[in-house]
Amino acid sequence: xxxxxxxxxxxxxxxxxxxxxxxxxxxxxxxxxxxxxxxxxxxxxxxxxxxxxxxxxxxxxxxxxxxxxxxxxxxxxxxxxxxxxxxxxxxxxxxxxxxxxxxxxxxxxxxxxxxxxxxxxxxxxxxxxxxxxxxxxxxxxxxxxxxxxxxxxxxxxxxxxxxxxxxxxxxxxxxxxxxxxxxxxxxxxxxxxxxxxxxxxxxxxxxxxxxxxxxxxxxxxxxxxxxxxxxxxxxxxxxxxxxxxxxxxxxxx
Numbered sequence: 001x002x003x004x005x006x007x008x009x010x011x012x013x014x015x016x017x018x019x020x021x022x023x024x025x026x027x028x029x030x031x032x033x034x035x036x037x038x039x040x041x042x043x044x045x046x047x048x049x050x051x052x053x054x055x056x057x058x059x060x061x062x063x064x065x066x067x068x069x070x071x072x073x074x075x076x077x078x079x080x081x082x083x084x085x086x087x088x089x090x091x092x093x094x095x096x097x098x099x100x101x102x103x104x105x106x107x108x109x110x111x112x113x114x115x116x117x118x119x120x121x122x123x124x125x126x127x128x129x130x131x132x133x134x135x136x137x138x139x140x141x142x143x144x145x146x147x148x149x150x151x152x153x154x155x156x157x158x159x160x161x162x163x164x165x166x167x168x169x170x171x172x173x174x175x176x177x178x179x180x181x182x183x184x185x186x187x188x189x190x191x192x193x194x195x196x197x198x199x200x201x202x203x204x205x206x207x208x209x210x211x212x213x214x215x216x217x218x219x220x221x222x223x224x225x226x227x228x229x230x231x232x233x234x235x236x237x238x239x240x241x242x243x244x245x246x247x248x249x250x251x252x253x
Contacts, residue, residue, distance in 0.1 A: 002117050003079045006031040006044070014078055015047075019057070024073070028056045034083050036110050043110065045086035058085045061128065066215040067208070071124060080114035084132065087111075101140035108133045123200075130196040137193070148190065152197045155180030159202035 003011040015029035027048035034043040048056030060074045061081040087107040094100040112129035116122070134152075137145035158180050165173035184194035201208075222236045 002035045004033040025059045045083050058082050066212050076118045076120050084111040097140050104136040133193050155198035156202045
């Protein structure tokens with residue numbers, strides 16, 4: 001069992017405490033340890049109080065609120081998400097963006113392996129890895145990160161266009177859907193990331209759009225009711241999204 005307690009015993013439960021001030025975040029009461037077999041490294045997520053906040057504070061899997069119905073913020077992915085939060089904080093503390101980028105690339109791969117070891121389904125684990133990896137490139141890779149995301153956006157458009165044209169014109173247009181995969185190899189080792197972002201976004205786009213529309217309608221109705229009741233309309237954007245005592249929403253992305 002790769003996840004352990006600090007003393008080496010198997011991790012049979014997660015020692016979490018919900019934070020009343022920002023209810024979707026949790027404080028880790030005891031450290032969590034992960035043994036990564038391929039690298040032989042030992043990773044440790046510290047408990048809250050071992051270091052200044054937001055160390056030890058987590059929102060578990062950082063799934064955007066409108067997508068909670070598709071991928072839960074907790075579950076088999078909880079322990080890997082807690083570990084990833086801790087590692088992301090450590091990378092962000094580095095003064096050198098290049099070093100932080102290299103560290104995050106390694107940590108994101110560890111996150112993916114941990115997800116699979118915890119029994120997270122293949123597609124879900126790959127999607128979660130792709131999203132944290134995209135955020136990593138955007139944050140630390142500068143213009144190259146934005147270029148990568150721009151290529152992903154164009155790839156999504158190409159795949160959707162290929163499917164639509166194949167339906168209304170000729171099946172041969174499906175060959176256009178191969179173009180994003182071929183273009184991805186220009187990124188070398190990041191090609192798998194470009195592919196893992198492009199095709200799921202293109203194929204699951206209608207599902208995501210329907211989910212966002214449904215949540216959006218509910219949020220509008222909720223905001224109107226809150227306004228009539230004299231409450232804080234901002235509170236409906238994300239449930240209980242109240243800044244923690246450290247002056248901002250605690251936890252790592």
